[in-house]
Amino acid sequence: MIIPGFESTWWTEALVSHLWQSTVFVFAAWLLALALHRNQAGIPYGVWMAASLKFLLPFSLLIPLGTHLPWPGEGLIQQPAFSSFIEKFAESLLLSAPAAGAHIVGNGAAAGAPTMVHGEAWWPLLLAAIWICGMLFLALRWFGQWWQIWRTIRAALPMNLNPEIPLLLTRASLGPGMFGILRPVLLLHDGVLERLTPSQLDAIVAHELCHLRRRDNLTAVLHMVAETMYWFHPAVWWIRARLIEERERACDEAVLNSSHAALVYAEGILNVCRC
Secondary structure, eight states: OOOTTSOOOHHHHHHHHHHHHHHHHHHHHHHHHHHTTTSOTHHHHHHHHHHHHHHHOOHHHHHHHHHTSOOSSSOOOOOOHHHHHHHHHHHHHHOOOHHHHHHHHHTTGGGGHHHHHHHHTHHHHHHHHHHHHHHHHHHHHHHHHHHHHHHHHHHOEEEOSOTTSOEEEESSSOOSEEEOSSSOEEEEETTHHHHOOHHHHHHHHHHHHHHHHHTHHHHHHHHHHHHHHTTTOHHHHHHHHHHHHHHHHHHHHHHHHTTSOHHHHHHHHHHHHTO
């Protein structure tokens, strides 16, 4: 496939194919999530997580890369039929007026073609610079948020409440929430203890422990990588909103399906919001 202003290389073709395939996959995931919405929240969450991982698994980039490696034998890996269809469809959208281009060449304007290509050569560099700047901006923002949370954890006071997870009290406007992957901790605002009854506190802690058992922090980081790499694609931000919604719904369902009363849990959430 030839993209105006870009040199036709295997990696540009594979990148466009990967973006098309990921977009189609997100649309299919949306339809599947709608069909499964009445099921347990963990099922739609898995569908949206698969859509997120599709952005991190660029098969269209890996397959052509494998053909350029010195594998034993002379056979090459053939491109999937779906990838070829996506490329042909994208090429039909991006290419414009081929007859007009042929007319210009036929009138002897071929001598000016090198100048036009040279003038358009800065477009790939500009787009690459914008892409890198976007990634750096998001990476710095994620680092800033992590640094603030780390400082909050260092200043928090420990509390012996649940032996399953370290519980820390903080004065910062943060929490309740589960933070960390390798050594997770549960952060609670110190005003929560004054507003919550013991049963309400148990329900809130049970919600956060559900995040811990589901490894939600790990999957959130994986999608964060997808957001950083493909920040320009609206689908990754849409997936982010769906993941947050479904994982919170899944933990709410887990709490309600346990021995905690729905009214006690709802009152606990309202009291936490008042802190």
